[in-house]
Amino acid sequence: MTKAWGALVCLNAAALAYAENRPRGVSPEFAKHYKDPSTFTCISDPAVQLPFARVNDDYCDCPDGSDEPGTSACSHLSSYSPQTPSNANLTHALPGFYCKNKGHIPAYVPFTNVNDGVCDYELCCDGSEEWDGVGGVKCADRCQEIGKDWRKLGEARQKSLGNAGRKRKEMVLQAGRMRKEVEDRIWSLRTEIEGAEVKVRNLEAELKEVERREKGKVAKGPAGGGKMGVLVGLAKERMEELREGLVRVREERDEVKERVKELEGILTTFKEEYNPNFNDEGVKRAVRAWEEYAARDHTFEEDEPAVERDFDEMVKSDKENGLDWEEYEGGEEGSDTDVLYAFENYLPPTIRTWLDTRLRDLRVTLIDSGILADTSSFSTTESKAVTDARNRFNTAERELTNSRNDLQSRKDDLEKDFGPDDIFRALKGTCVSTDSGEYTYELCFMEKTTQKPKKGGGHTNMGNYVRMERIMVDEDLPANGKGLGSGERIAMKHENGQHCWNGPNRSSTIVLACAEENEIWKIMEEEKCVYRLEVGTPAVCETQAGGKKEEVKDEL
Numbered sequence: 001m002t003k004a005w006g007a008l009v010c011l012n013a014a015a016l017a018y019a020e021n022r023p024r025g026v027s028p029e030f031a032k033h034y035k036d037p038s039t040f041t042c043i044s045d046p047a048v049q050l051p052f053a054r055v056n057d058d059y060c061d062c063p064d065g066s067d068e069p070g071t072s073a074c075s076h077l078s079s080y081s082p083q084t085p086s087n088a089n090l091t092h093a094l095p096g097f098y099c100k101n102k103g104h105i106p107a108y109v110p111f112t113n114v115n116d117g118v119c120d121y122e123l124c125c126d127g128s129e130e131w132d133g134v135g136g137v138k139c140a141d142r143c144q145e146i147g148k149d150w151r152k153l154g155e156a157r158q159k160s161l162g163n164a165g166r167k168r169k170e171m172v173l174q175a176g177r178m179r180k181e182v183e184d185r186i187w188s189l190r191t192e193i194e195g196a197e198v199k200v201r202n203l204e205a206e207l208k209e210v211e212r213r214e215k216g217k218v219a220k221g222p223a224g225g226g227k228m229g230v231l232v233g234l235a236k237e238r239m240e241e242l243r244e245g246l247v248r249v250r251e252e253r254d255e256v257k258e259r260v261k262e263l264e265g266i267l268t269t270f271k272e273e274y275n276p277n278f279n280d281e282g283v284k285r286a287v288r289a290w291e292e293y294a295a296r297d298h299t300f301e302e303d304e305p306a307v308e309r310d311f312d313e314m315v316k317s318d319k320e321n322g323l324d325w326e327e328y329e330g331g332e333e334g335s336d337t338d339v340l341y342a343f344e345n346y347l348p349p350t351i352r353t354w355l356d357t358r359l360r361d362l363r364v365t366l367i368d369s370g371i372l373a374d375t376s377s378f379s380t381t382e383s384k385a386v387t388d389a390r391n392r393f394n395t396a397e398r399e400l401t402n403s404r405n406d407l408q409s410r411k412d413d414l415e416k417d418f419g420p421d422d423i424f425r426a427l428k429g430t431c432v433s434t435d436s437g438e439y440t441y442e443l444c445f446m447e448k449t450t451q452k453p454k455k456g457g458g459h460t461n462m463g464n465y466v467r468m469e470r471i472m473v474d475e476d477l478p479a480n481g482k483g484l485g486s487g488e489r490i491a492m493k494h495e496n497g498q499h500c501w502n503g504p505n506r507s508s509t510i511v512l513a514c515a516e517e518n519e520i521w522k523i524m525e526e527e528k529c530v531y532r533l534e535v536g537t538p539a540v541c542e543t544q545a546g547g548k549k550e551e552v553k554d555e556l
């Protein structure tokens, strides 16, 4: 026997004092009205008094039916209601026929069921309501076995509740850790943002400075390159022409050298082979001239390897020679400022920087005061330096905005209602689903509810989480405990789901009750596109009152 059972027995000890002599169908609660053995006073209408012999005589004497606690004679009266027990003219003074149900839990059976020829074992396991054997019916007392099964289920339920309670504790810890993570991230984001703000300010200043410097330069012409660019372009072309010329001349020279060598060979042979005895004056003159020619130094310059190597270097491309025209054509180094201030190169570096700054400042001042034209506007493209600085600034600013948004969403997250003990933080994003009819229904805690056709096709949003509410429920708790029971329950409202044709936007109410597992028990479409889900979760185990059945007094 559990502690709870023991407590229930103690509570009923006083009431049991009358138990032995109570008329049939009277509960310990109402026994006091039946203790006078000679006269009976109608409970809700004390003016009406009867000889006690008329109690349970199968004739309804009292307007409130209280003289027939063990028959169905007054069953035409409306059922007793704890809220209006004294409304004697309309309702029965008693809740029903009291079944002692020894070995199980006592219960009231509606008076209409008394002696109706049907055993109501669900409420009256001892079969006492069929005491008259109407139609030969005999209801054996089955309380021992029913009570045993019930207690077994109850123990399983208690065990399950114990597990659920442990799970809840774990969830509370988990929720605490998750909250801490958010808080820590908020702290680190604050530091990151401070750093990012400084970075953005610095990069903004850098961008302004670069823009200012660029403004101070003589702008390039609309075609790009300016005077310097034109000069560089011409020089490059000229260099190319000279290189090509040199190559061509070297080729022609080599050809000529070959021909000279050939001619010299012919003349050498001629000189060696002519006959000096033929007094041919013309031949002799030619030989003499050849001898004079041959005596002179005819070494070609290019025969010296160094000269030839120089030529080889000269005909190599500019790039191979370490000359990159692009640097001078488009880059900032090629700007006219360098030409204008080239004399600075002769100054010591500190003075050069000082002078450069002054000159640029002067130029900016002259532009600002309208004395000098701001030629920077002629530029079709921004200088690389400005573009780079702007990109750095924009990137830093973007990062700062992202961090600020991140911080805000985490702050909002901390403000959000995650239920008692912040418990639903641990469940956020956990989804459970179940089939019902032609759909599979899915609930994602703190997010949304979805209806998915089993045959395939688009999913329907049944509402997004908006808030938590507390609602009262009053339902029988099934023996397996998978139900709402009665008392105050947490309900989650999901709204603004997919629009319902000819109806509202879909919405759902998720009513939660304690269970060992997160599971959907029941789904109802209460009105068109308005859904109600009954869901079990360990998250609410310590926040709900006991079930209806546990309130019934025990008479073991």
Ligand code: MAN
Pocket (backbone or CB within 6 Å): 451, 460, 500, 501, 525, 528, 529
């Ligand atoms: C779908 C489902 C139903 C809903 C109807 C309304 O079939 O979402 O639950 O009742 O649309 O047209």
